Every structure is written in C-alpha cells, then in structure tokens.
Amino acid sequence: MAVKRPRTGRTPLSLSIEDLQAMPSTEFVAVLQCSGNSRQSFAPRVGGGQWGDGAMGNVRWKGVRMSEVLKRAGVRPGAVQITINGLDTGPLPATPDFVKSLDIDHAMQPEVILAYEMNGAQIPLLNGFPLRLVVPGWYATYWVKSVAEINVVETPFEGFWMAKAYHIPDNANASELPNDLAKNTIPINRFNTRSFWVHPSEKTDETQFDEGVQIALEGIAFDRGSGIAKVEVSADDGSTWSDTVLADDLGDYAFRRWHATWTPPAPGTHRLKVRATSNEGETQPDVPKWNRGGYMRNVIETVEITVGTTEQKT
C-alpha cells in the first residue's frame, strides 16, 4: 500500500500489511450498507442491482487509523482530499477505474480506518482482502476494497466515481420526482436513520399467528453514527407509537437491536410499523422518497400479519 504526496518531491510512502499491523490499532463495530440497499422497493422502479433489504451487514473491523498513516506520510497544508484506489480494475480498458475520494478533514477523523481484520479474522477476498477502507456512517461505495494506493491531492478529485456516479439530489432528503429530476446533484455521503423488522417478517414467512397469542416483535436500527435514541412500533398505522426495548449497545455505528411484545386485539389482518429516532433527532419519513439512483431508502417499514384463521395463506 502506497501513499503518494504531490509536488513534495518525496517518494511515496510504502507500507506492507506487517508495517500497518505494527502501528497502533483500533477496533469497533460498524454497519456497512450499500447506497442502493432496498432499491427493489422504489416506485417507480429504477435500474441497478435489485437489492432487497440485505445489502448491509454489521461487522467488527480492526485496523489502523487513516490519520496515523497520513501523519506518517506527512501531509502538508494545502492538501484538500485523499483518493483511494484498490487493486480492482474494470473488465474493459475503457471502464473507469474505481477510485473514491474523501475530504482531508474527514479522512483525519478517528473512525476512518484501513482495516485488515473483519470479525476477528483476515478480511475475506470478496470483502476486500487484505486491506479495506472503513468509513463508518457513510455508504459502502466509499469502503474501497483491496486498498493499494492513496493519493493526497491539492485539488478536488474529479474521477468518474466521484464526479458522476453515486450522486444524489442536492436537497435535504435526497429526493426528486421522476418527471422533475433535480438539477443539482452531489456525491452520496452519510446514512440516514433506518429500522427494520426481523420478526414478524414476510422474508422469513413469519406473518401468521394464532389468536390470543403474544407476539415477539424484534428488529434492528442504525443511523449515521449519533446512535439510536429510541425505536417505536405502531399497530394503528402510525396514529400511536409505543417504545421498544433497546438491546446491547455495540457502538454508535452498529446495529442496535430492539424488541417488544404485542398481543393482537382481534383476529384478522394487522399492519405493524417501526420507526427509529437517532440521538441527533433524525427519524424516518411516513412516505417513501424517490430518486433516480434508487439510493437511501429509509421510509418507516411496515409488516402485515394475519391473526387467526380468517385468511389461509397459500
């Protein structure tokens, strides 16, 4: 892995994995989430990977702080960004190489690391062996795999994957209308607040319950790093909300599990909703936002369940 500094006349700083491992390490749990997680749910539909809600994971990362690497390289005043390139290349020569950039101030934050371990073991090849950029609270497009080169640059990077791709409308909730696209777009950046159902769930076919039985409600929530303040559920389409119990706190960037119990008041079909609020006070919208990229879905999620034998599932 090499760190280059422009116009300094100095040779690139070259570090082996062993060199990085000899440096002070840091370790934490952080959610990795694709920009297009849940894209399948956009209406109207948009092209791209047709993700359900599974394009995310809660992972323990260990590595060395980017700030330590940059200090060792010696960053001069005037540096505005770093660019990060991995060993991967496009399948055709004309395919833009996947290079991302971070503002220098962001790169110097303590949570931005070059990870060499994932869940206590070397990072698997498909997850970015041997070194992966970890940018907690930011979408996975920044988490460059198999990092081999970092450039400290004095003008903003204009590569395809920053200037053109992974862009969102430049407004408060990154939304636009299919027939009225936003004129200004910016690179996608930090997560919004989300919460999910784990049980009940259509995905595991657990939506049928006997009458009079108490139902365990559970799921996960996360935000961009302020931490989850509360998770609430509603059984009346959002008219009233009840608090759930938050489970172990694995860190502000991690999944926060939540659980509650609920006994259906009557047989029939019920719609249950879940809503998280972050420590910054951000919560989730009642109606889904739309953008052309299919990015950043965070609408309040609803699960429909059936109680009793009034409706047989086929």
Next chain:
Amino acid sequence: MSKPHPAPKDPQNANRDHDETRRRLDGPAILIVVPLLIVAVFFAFYGVDSGRSDLAAAQDGVPAGTADAPLPAPYVQAKTIELPHLQPILPPGRGLEAVQINCVTCHSPRLITNQPNFTRAQWTDTVHKMVNTFGAHVTPEDQEKIIDYLVFIRGS
C-alpha cells in the same frame, strides 16, 4: 431475540486450503487459484500502480509450493472460497446472441433478468450508458439488437 438478523455473510470455509473461485459463463467452469500470499507481496512492491497485471498474475495461479511458504502470523493465511456456479438463464428471444456476445463480458446475465420492466427509451439509455460510459465495445447494429431483446423480455 434468538433469531439471527442480517449479518455479514462470510462465504469462506475456514477449513479449506487455497483460494479458488469459479469463473463461469457458458463453458465449463474453470477453477482459478488465487494466491493470497502473492497478492500481499505485490502490495508491498507494486501497490502504487496496482491493478490489472497483479490480478492477472493472481488469477493465473502460482507454483504450488508458494502457498506453503512460511507466513507472517497471524495475517496471511491461504483460504478457499467457492462461488456458486450460476448457469445463465436468459430467455430465448431475437437478439439473445448479441446480448450473450456483448453484455456478459462485464456483468452477469442475472443482472439483466433481475431488472424490472422499462420503456424502450429507458433501455436505450441503459445500453448507451454501457457503451459511452463504461466502454463496452458494441457495434451500432448490435446495440439495436440488444435494445430490442431487452424490450422483448423486460419492456413496459
């Protein structure tokens, strides 16, 4: 609370010895040994320029003995991964051959069949993006055939 929630899927089997991946498309699957040690060494010496040559070398395989060389504990351990072999399932239709020739060079047929229905204008934009933005070599004639095929299988 005992139910597993979405978690990183580690495709690795810790008991295997070598990295391998399956290259698929139409022909028989080819096993590719990916020597992690060599990748790490390339990092140290050729990390600056990275890329194609390193990966090509990695995919071409290495002498068997290399994997047994002493490794700096605990980091570099050779492991095996096996990717599922997914036979392309592109429905028959006029233009299928043009799709098979041009599109699956870069992405799986599944990425095509997974898409929702789009209008001809949207499919045209998509094909043009593959050519103009991502550098796909597709003749104008084949572009038209591909658009026709996409509208046929996923038109709206």
